[in-house]
Amino acid sequence: MLLQTHGLTAxxxxxxxxxxxxLAVAKGECLAIIGANGAGKTTLxxxxxxxxxxxxxxxxxxxxxxxxxxxxxxxxxxxxxVPEGRKLFPSLSVEENLLIGGQVRGGSGPWxxxxxxxxxxxxRERRRSPxxxxxxxxxxxxxIGRALMSxxxxxLCDEISLGxxxxxxxxxxxxxxxxxxxGMAVVIVEQxxxxxxxxxxxxxxxxxGRITLEGTPAQLNRAQIHAAYFGEAA
Amino acid sequence: MEKGxxxxxxxxxxxxxxxxxxxxxxxxxxxxxxxxxPRSLIQDLFFILTMLSxxxxxxxxxxxxGLVSVGQQAFVGxxxxxxxxxxxxxxxxxxxxxxxxxxxxxxxxxxxAFFAFRLQGAYFAIGTWVIAEVTRLLVAQWKALGGGTGTxxxxxxxxxxxxxxxxxxxxxxxxxxxxxxLAYWLALILTVCIIGGIYWLLKNRLGxxxxxxxxxxxxxxxxxIDTTRLKWAVFLIAAFATGLIGALIYVQTARISPDAAxxxxxxxxxxxxxxxxxxIGTLEGPIIGVIVFFVLQxxxxxxxxxxxxxxxxxxxxxxxxxxxGLWGLIAARTGLRLFPVQRRLVGHDINGxx
Amino acid sequence: xxxxxxxxxxxxxxxxxxxxxxxxxxxFGIMRLVNLAxxxxxxxxxxxxxxxxxxxxxxxxxxxxxxxxxxxxxGWLLQxxxxxxxxxxxxxxxxxxxxxxxxxxxxxxLEAFSADSRRIPIGPLESASVSLGGITVxxxxxxxxxxxxxxxxxxxxxxxxxxxxxxxxATSDDPVTASLMGINPRGIFAMATGLAMVVVTxxxxxxxxxxxxxxxxxxxxLIYAFEAVxxxxxxxxxxxxxxxxxxxxxxxxxxxxxxxxxxxxxxxAFLVVLVIRPRGLFPRALD
Ligand SMILES: Nc1ncnc2c1ncn2[C@@H]1O[C@H](COP(=O)(O)OP(=O)(O)OP(=O)(O)O)[C@@H](O)[C@H]1O
Ligand SMILES: [Mg+2]
Numbered sequence: 112m113l114l115q116t117h118g119l120t121a122x123x124x125x126x127x128x129x130x131x132x133x134l135a136v137a138k139g140e141c142l143a144i145i146g147a148n149g150a151g152k153t154t155l156x157x158x159x160x161x162x163x164x165x166x167x168x169x170x171x172x173x174x175x176x177x178x179x180x181x182x183x184x185x186x187x188x189x190x191x192x193v194p195e196g197r198k199l200f201p202s203l204s205v206e207e208n209l210l211i212g213g214q215v216r217g218g219s220g221p222w223x224x225x226x227x228x229x230x231x232x233x234x235r236e237r238r239r240s241p242x243x244x245x246x247x248x249x250x251x252x253x254x255i256g257r258a259l260m261s262x263x264x265x266x267l268c269d270e271i272s273l274g275x276x277x278x279x280x281x282x283x284x285x286x287x288x289x290x291x292x293x294g295m296a297v298v299i300v301e302q303x304x305x306x307x308x309x310x311x312x313x314x315x316x317x318x319x320g321r322i323t324l325e326g327t328p329a330q331l332n333r334a335q336i337h338a339a340y341f342g343e344a345a
Numbered sequence: 346m347e348k349g350x351x352x353x354x355x356x357x358x359x360x361x362x363x364x365x366x367x368x369x370x371x372x373x374x375x376x377x378x379x380x381x382x383p384r385s386l387i388q389d390l391f392f393i394l395t396m397l398s399x400x401x402x403x404x405x406x407x408x409x410x411g412l413v414s415v416g417q418q419a420f421v422g423x424x425x426x427x428x429x430x431x432x433x434x435x436x437x438x439x440x441x442x443x444x445x446x447x448x449x450x451x452x453x454x455x456x457x458a459f460f461a462f463r464l465q466g467a468y469f470a471i472g473t474w475v476i477a478e479v480t481r482l483l484v485a486q487w488k489a490l491g492g493g494t495g496t497x498x499x500x501x502x503x504x505x506x507x508x509x510x511x512x513x514x515x516x517x518x519x520x521x522x523x524x525x526x527l528a529y530w531l532a533l534i535l536t537v538c539i540i541g542g543i544y545w546l547l548k549n550r551l552g553x554x555x556x557x558x559x560x561x562x563x564x565x566x567x568x569x570i571d572t573t574r575l576k577w578a579v580f581l582i583a584a585f586a587t588g589l590i591g592a593l594i595y596v597q598t599a600r601i602s603p604d605a606a607x608x609x610x611x612x613x614x615x616x617x618x619x620x621x622x623x624x625i626g627t628l629e630g631p632i633i634g635v636i637v638f639f640v641l642q643x644x645x646x647x648x649x650x651x652x653x654x655x656x657x658x659x660x661x662x663x664x665x666x667x668x669x670g671l672w673g674l675i676a677a678r679t680g681l682r683l684f685p686v687q688r689r690l691v692g693h694d695i696n697g698x699x
Numbered sequence: 700x701x702x703x704x705x706x707x708x709x710x711x712x713x714x715x716x717x718x719x720x721x722x723x724x725x726x727f728g729i730m731r732l733v734n735l736a737x738x739x740x741x742x743x744x745x746x747x748x749x750x751x752x753x754x755x756x757x758x759x760x761x762x763x764x765x766x767x768x769x770x771x772x773x774g775w776l777l778q779x780x781x782x783x784x785x786x787x788x789x790x791x792x793x794x795x796x797x798x799x800x801x802x803x804x805x806x807x808x809l810e811a812f813s814a815d816s817r818r819i820p821i822g823p824l825e826s827a828s829v830s831l832g833g834i835t836v837x838x839x840x841x842x843x844x845x846x847x848x849x850x851x852x853x854x855x856x857x858x859x860x861x862x863x864x865x866x867x868x869a870t871s872d873d874p875v876t877a878s879l880m881g882i883n884p885r886g887i888f889a890m891a892t893g894l895a896m897v898v899v900t901x902x903x904x905x906x907x908x909x910x911x912x913x914x915x916x917x918x919x920x921l922i923y924a925f926e927a928v929x930x931x932x933x934x935x936x937x938x939x940x941x942x943x944x945x946x947x948x949x950x951x952x953x954x955x956x957x958x959x960x961x962x963x964x965x966x967x968a969f970l971v972v973l974v975i976r977p978r979g980l981f982p983r984a985l986d
Binding site for chain 3: 407413415460463464466467468470471472474475476478479482483485486609610614617618621625649650651652653654656657658659660661664665668
């Protein structure tokens with residue numbers, strides 16, 4: 112297994128947000144995490160990336176305990192994140208935003224500036240603009256490109272379609288196969304269930320800090336998902 | 346669980362009552378003390394009381410109000426100079442002139458606040474400092490009060506301060522000692538009034554509002570707390586009290602100069618150290634802090650710069666390892682609270698005002 | 700003509716203030732840290748240079764070159780082990796720690812070097828002057844101003860042309876997201892403070908060569924530096940230079956009217972600028 116979590120918990124002060132999550136991601140796999148607002152999806156990604164710290168054994172990467180590593184060390188191991196809300200650096204141009212993604216770790220791998228520009232040609236045109244001057248969809252492309260620049264073996268994407276028009280979402284998802292073709296595993300957090308089912312190898316549904324359903328798109332039916340998503344019988 | 350909480354409230358109230366009784370006894374003993382104490386002790390106590398008052402006021406500003414001012418020396422200085430002006434230029438008795446010191450400080454505080462409240466966080470701190478410097482430089486131009494070199498209270502004024510004659514006959518002391526006793530009494534009363542006043546304010550509406558603002562300015566605004574007015578209120582109250590203390594300090598020393606009266610080190614640096622070492626955001630903290638400060642000063646007074654070096658390092662160590670100060674450590678161990686201001690929850694962070 | 704002369708002297712003086720302020724501006728811009736010990740650190744660096752000059756008989760510029768790495772290490776360690784621990788949403792802890800540091804440094808230097816006034820000896824350069832279109836200006840003030848401009852150009856190059864500068868800006872924008880890029884914000888902060896201490900060394904060189912100094916003068920220098928930074932606008936180095944020049948010109952103009960008004964005029968200029976523009980002359984768009 113590329114990544115595993117064992118009984119992963121997380122809390123914000125007194126508030127418990129995750130109750131013992133067990134998750135596994137295989138090499139090259141595409142896993143979709145679905146769940147309603149506040150289910151704990153972002154918190155799960157934050158815990159994996161080290162933004163929230165845990166007991167060492169709660170997160171394992173390539174067989175090593177990384178639960179207590181700070182975010183920068185986790186990233187250096189090859190886990191890259193496209194954060195919720197894109198979070199481009201306002202003081203940096205588009206190109207600089209991309210460069211900083213590969214600044215600490217990058218080197219050997221298919222993804223570099225040119226490859227990103229080929230993936231999202233519009234970025235080449237806008238490379239001198241400040242990152243935050245772009246449209247939402249273009250900003251999302253920068254955020255994805257920025258994460259790819261480090262040539263990770265695991266890419267975590269948090270709600271990449273949030274707030275975007277359907278055509279734009281389609282453009283962005285069109286890049287997914289090419290990204291997966293380079294061999295990296297991808298975890299996408301997505302509220303659009305249909306989209307999640309259509310792109311993922313496996314789907315995990317979360318509710319109130321727990322995993323309520325897990326399976327391949329073929330195994331799951333609507334009623335099951337509805338129950339796992341909203342916590343009631345359909 | 347419920348029982349435990351109730352228990353806690355009971356002990357708190359009891360500690361509070363005991364504190365109240367102790368305060369009454371202490372104040373009475375303090376007033377009677379000059380009958381038996383040597384003059385040097387009275388002077389030390391005067392120093393301790395005035396530093397404690399300044400510390401309590403700064404704590405109100407920064408610890409409760411989030412207004413981190415490093416320019417409080419402006420109000421000490423202007424209060425002292427206003428008192429001197431009333432005595433020298435208008436022939437007032439120094440004791441009522443102390444009140445004018447407080448008023449003068451408020452008058453200075455209005456433009457200061459107008460200016461400094463436009464600045465956020467750290468800028469606010471620097472802004473208050475610059476204003477204190479400007480005030481010092483302007484006062485140094487005031488030739489009638491000695492300009493840059495300063496002046497002394499005239500002998501006629503110091504010899505017949507109201508009450509000094511009475512004290513002389515009462516305790517059979519010389520005039521200078523009688524003046525120290527008078528100043529000490531006033532300092533004692535002022536300290537009690539300041540601590541009592543701040544305690545009262547915090548227990549009542551101001552405390553609730555301040556806690557709301559400190560925890561979340563936006564939320565406070567949404568429940569109808571006017572944060573700007575609140576900041577003004579705290580700042581002006583603090584200025585008035587600081588002006589009174591400043592004027593009183595210089596009634597006792599009877600000699601003034603701009604550099605001394607507007608000293609950043611004496612009236613703000615020391616005061617901040619007292620609050621930080623004792624425990625910011627509590628009423629008990631400055632009391633502990635002033636004791637530590639005085640003990641250190643007495644113990645290290647022969648070693649010159651080592652004393653301040655130690656104080657600076659101690660403040661850093663406290664900030665790093667016990668951000669709630671010595672009182673925070675004591676309170677965490679024992680659960681003791683001398684001044685139960687319920688709204689100040691144990692374990693809350695101190696947030697800078699914004 | 701006398702006024703032109705006064706203004707020119709003021710601009711050159713502003714260069715010195717900008718030099719005092721550049722390190723402060725750097726740290727302020729990157730991590731919102733207000734270093735109240737900055738002035739005392741300049742004085743400490745001046746003593747270090749003086750020791751090297753007197754102890755090893757070095758040229759002051761060479762001595763500063765030797766002092767710079769030591770100061771870098773000092774800044775790096777200070778940030779790494781003390782200041783990083785108190786950085787956060789609340790501005791009070793770092794303010795208080797640097798205040799404690801200021802008092803400790805001042806008194807430590809007082810113990811080590813006594814209260815005597817010192818100066819870094821530079822020989823004939825001290826009084827040398829050149830004539831520029833009818834105005835006589837000292838070589839030292841000119842050199843100071845040139846150094847200030849050079850320091851700002853170099854810092855801007857680092858900021859906008861290097862990977863380190865990119866990391867500085869990203870971390871300043873958003874430390875959490877920067878850490879998702881594999882950047883350790885604490886390491887970046889330590890680098891920034893180290894770099895600021897190199898600038899402090901340069902400021903110390905000119906402070907020590909141009910005027911007498913003793914352990915107590917730090918805070919007075921700090922206040923001018925702060926004024927320059929705040930007038931200029933958070934994180935803008937050219938703004939800091941402009942701020943320094945405004946303070947410098949106000950001071951020389953004030954002094955021309957009445958020598959007692961020199962310092963006062965500088966402070967008043969600061970207050971006036973801030974009343975008109977509370978965020979300084981060149982604030983960054985964000986914040
Ligand atoms: N910084 C925080 N402080 C306190 N509580 C938080 C914080 N961030 C999230 N929470 C809470 O934790 C729970 C899980 O939040 P999380 O952001 O992980 O949900 P999510 O599944 O990503 O939701 P969304 O679809 O809205 O992004 C929510 O109840 C949320 O209110
Ligand atoms: Mg989320």
